Amino acid sequence: MTLLVDLAVSDRRIHSGGWRTPAQAGDIEDLEPATGRVLATVGLATAEDVDHAVTLATAAQSAWAATAPAERATVLRRAALVLEEHSAEVVEWLVREGGAIRPKAEHEVRSALDELWAAAFLPTLPHGELLPDTPERRSIGRRIPLGVVGVISPWNFPLLLAMRALAPALALGNAVVLKPDPHTPVSGGHVIAALFERAGLPDGLLHVLPGDAGPGRALTVHPDIAMIAFTGSTAVGREVGAAAGGALKRVSLELGGNNAYIVLDDADLDAAASAGAWGSFFHQGQVCMAAGRHIVLASVADAYIDKLVRQAEAMTVGDPWTSDAVLGPLINESQLAKVSENIRATVAAGARIRTGGTCAGLFHRPTVLTGVTPSMPAFTEEIFGPVAPVVVVADEEEAVAVANRTAYGLVAAVRTGSVERGLALADRLATGIVHINGQTIDDNAHVPFGGRGASGNGSRHGARQSQEEYTQWQWLTVRSAALPQPF
Known part of the structure; x- marks a missing residue:
């Protein structure tokens, strides 16, 4: 079996319109916390790379939104099959890169698979409703994609917490620019890029840009990003929320807990x-x-x-x-x-x-x-x-x-x-x-997950909740003939 993550291909690169060198040719050593060994050297994105990625994503998104729902669902299912096939390799990255014990890593892979299968269900859900109106007009409320979604994910569950946002976003017709944490750029980034590449996701719809706060800020304030899905600390979440709010864009904040x-x-x-x-x-x-x-x-x-x-x-x-x-x-x-x-x-x-x-x-x-x-x-x-x-x-x-x-x-x-x-x-x-009579750590792909107060802004992840999160309402009316107006 060939490797899912080919370091010879991705070395010192980011994934944006294929594997390429970052705009400023920056990179970072990916260290194993247990030993200090260098596991890989990955490209480090900048604000310039974010702008390039958003341009490509914007250009690709409308055709993806127009793709038949069953075809979008098929891409998500294929990604799940690829992850199942390469689960042992992904577990190794989660253990060595993130310091996870093997049972935690195996659980994370299973949970990421759940997210992919749940997301594959979303495109074929009813995405609108018939509204009351006059006899000569049909009035419809329908859910349409947001456009380009920015995802900023953390290092503690790098695969799962990225997948929880990007899989439903893609399934529902959006393009995604993902900024994984630089501590886990492979298990939270390169793995995901490789999965969807092998699953046949069309070019330009998923960009993986490992980086620090700089590209994160650039993603948050970019005028062509419709939404930011952020998972991380409350302190950084406040900054992300303030910047996204100032730009009048939707923001999902999954933050800390005590x-x-x-x-x-x-x-x-x-x-x-x-x-x-x-x-x-x-x-x-x-x-x-x-x-x-x-x-x-x-x-x-x-x-x-x-x-x-x-x-x-x-x-x-x-x-x-x-x-x-x-x-x-x-x-x-x-x-x-x-x-x-x-x-x-x-x-x-x-x-x-x-x-x-x-x-x-x-x-x-x-x-x-x-x-x-x-x-x-x-x-x-x-x-x-x-x-x-x-x-x-x-x-x-x-x-x-x-x-x-x-x-x-x-x-x-x-x-x-x-x-x-x-x-x-x-x-x-x-x-x-x-x-x-449980304990505090529990989650799955089908529940309305989210916190209050300093733990988040009340938004919810989960299969049906994700449909609300990653689409927007549009009111559509249809008449068979134009109606004369008073003037």
Whole structure:
């Protein structure tokens, strides 16, 4: 089997009208976080490359929108088949480039496949409705493509979070300019370009431009970009939203989270501690849906903490490509420094490290903090590292108040022995998602996914929701003959 990603072809190049050298011939080394080895050298896009890509995309989009829906769906299905065929290769890139353990990488590939199959369903959905009107006129509301969609994707789930936006956008007749994060330019960029190239997507409809903030800004303010779909930090999302709003374009912001994991006094504590550890430590905590605050009723807090500590201490940390470690490395030194500083400041404010708190290179031990209060950094900030802060509360009333004491509103989870009790509590949580007797990290291609407040602007991903997101309404009226006007 030939490789999906041919580094000999893509070396020092970007994908825009084929593989080509960036306008300023810039490049960046793609490093393996676990070892520091150079995995590839990729082209680094500039604002000039963005402008060139948007011009090509604009020229190609109208013909793609006019393509029969079944033909567009076929391209998405072929892309899924190519990804299935090359899944082992893609898993290797996700492990080595992003520091993912193999099960996380395999899950990400399966989820990306779900996104492709779900997107292939979209072109053949009804895309309009007949509206009431006078007998001599037909009035139709129909959904039409936006035009060119800009997608800015992150490094933590690089394949999935790019695919979640670009697959439905393409399926619904748009062209896409994708700017993957420079930390994961292959698994979040080159892989996707190669998939759609092999699937037969017509030229000019997908451009992959790895880059830093410069091309991201250029994409956001470009007058011929109809929409920006951004997934990333809240701080950068505010900048993207402000720039896109100033340009009067649609923007979808999927941002950070500081998610509450609530443990009530009737919960199965063994199951709760296992799910809590998963929620805080999965992919080294580098997930917007991570359990950022374990809010535990006082009567069971000591027992829960002991079980959570045992879960953390049993976890192995190491190179995910050469070992069966449960946790891999953090993505880079900057992220490690942020995690370490948050722990240091929280302990200085009076919290206690029950386990963890140490690192070797980019490998950080899973950490449990106790004695955390709402004034401490581990409570107020999104840590994005393998840290489980525990907040003890007196009762359900205080649990709800503490859970809602945040600017974020992505997801919450409630552990309880009573579904009715969980449902009553869920009704009071100010989040876009609530899981009762689950954990905070959960998503699939068919649900309305999105947050509130600092977690996003309320837009939703998901199969049917994507049809709303990546198209716009047009009102169309038809008369068989012109109607005389008064003057």
